[in-house]
Amino acid sequence: MLNLKKILSVLLFWTVAAVAWAGSAVEVTDGWVRWVPPVSENSAAYFTLHNPTDKPLELVSASSDVARAVELHNVIKTGDLMSMQKQEKIGISAHQTLQFQPGSYHVMLIGLKKPLEENQSVSLTLHFADGTTAPVSLTVRKDAGGKSGADEHQHHHHH
Amino acid sequence: MIARWLACGGMVALLGWPLLLVAKELPVNTRLGGDFQLQSTVAAQDQLSDFKGRLVLLNFGYTSCPDVCPMVLSRMTQVMNALEEDSKETRARVQPLFVTFDPARDTVERLQAYLQHFGKDFIGMTGTPEQVADVAKRFGVVYLPQKSDSAAGTLFAHSDYIYLLDDQGRVRALFGSKDPIDEMVDAVESLLDE
Incomplete structure (x- = not known):
């Protein structure tokens, strides 16, 4: 009896896991978490999110064990x-690629439980409106100065 | 005739090009700035005029800021590191300075613990809300606590310029977050050469 229960629970676990896994059609690349001084309790996660499907997707939340709260944020520039x-x-x-990057969309990690260490791996799960999730692993690194090289190329500077 | 004209044009191009590069002047901004005194992470240097004779890279922000402020401070680190590539002496001629507009959370101790990771020479300043507001106003810094249900507590909407001050403490340039690091380094070096 106990064995059956155990088998059933294992089966259930894998079914749920498989469904969740299969649902995450998005492609997450170039992910990183900003290293912040230990005294700072907040940080942010960045990545490139691609929706390869023919349907629009809605990212509704993110979760991670490293922080007390995880929120989706965007930086809006109005004048200065x-x-x-x-x-x-x-x-x-559908087929859109969205950049989560400094000064723009980011996943805010609020109330870090432990100071982040450089090269540490942070697990983050993205939750979508259709119930699917995407687990991603991000490396903690120091900011290379805000804008990534790719971004500098996209936005040429004019005076 | 054409050859002469081309030679002439060539001379202008040859002479004009380096002149244009050198002569990129940074006019004194008379609307912004002025001396101020606050609580400093280096007690002996708590007044802007204490840095006279050196350039200052000044930025305003708050340490609980998860995205914009650490990004801007990292850019200051990059400029300082680029100067150090020239020499340690060059770096020492420029003072990186961070003034918080969140004095309720940013104590001198917290600023010290935070800023040392961006560079050992970074100095932080805080004060009473009134003092900080006064300094921010003089530099045209805008910061507004946002109404938000974020778990992060108070987040500020704010301007994010880096101010380059000359050896007299006068504002000579403002840099936004999209300005290339190279341009900032060039501007600093042009003031060092004055």
Whole structure:
């Protein structure tokens, strides 16, 4: 009896895991977490999110064990003012690629349970409106100065 | 005739090009700035005029800021490191300075613990809310606590310029977060050569 229960629970676990895994059609690349001084309790995660499907997707939340709370945010620039705005959801249309990067969309890690260490691996799970999830592993690193090389190429500077 | 004209044009191009590079002047901004005194992570240097004779890279922010402020401070680190590639003496001629507009959370101790990771020479300043507001106003810094249900508590909407001050403490350039590091280093070096 006990064995059956155990078998059933294992089966159930793998079924749930498989469903969740199979659902995550998004492709997450170039992920990293900003290393912050130990005294700072907040950090942010960045990555490139690609929706390869023919349907729009909605990122509704993210979770991680490293922080007390995880929120989706965007930085809106109005004139000279940079304001951080919590996002209830972030839409990614079919075949769209969305950059989560400094000064833009990011996953905020609030109340770090332990100081982050460089090269540490951080697990993050992205949750979508359709119930699917995408587990991602991100490396902690120091900011290379804000804008990634790719971004510098995209936005040529004009005076 | 054409050959002469081309030679002439060539001379202008040859002479003009380096002149243009050198003569990129940074006018004194008379609307912003002024001396101020706050609580400093280095007690003996708690006044802007204490840095006279050296350039200052000044930025305003808060240490609980998860995205924009550490990004801007990392850019200051990059500029300082680029100067150090020239020589340690060059780096020593420029003072990186961070003023918080979140004095409720950012104590001198917290600023010290935070800033040392961006560079051992980084100095942080805080004060009473009124003092900080006064300094921010003089530099045209805008910061507004945001109404938000974020678990991060108070987040600020704020401007994020890096100010380059000359050896007299006068504002000579403002850099936004999209300005290339190379351009900032060039501007600093042009002031060092003055």
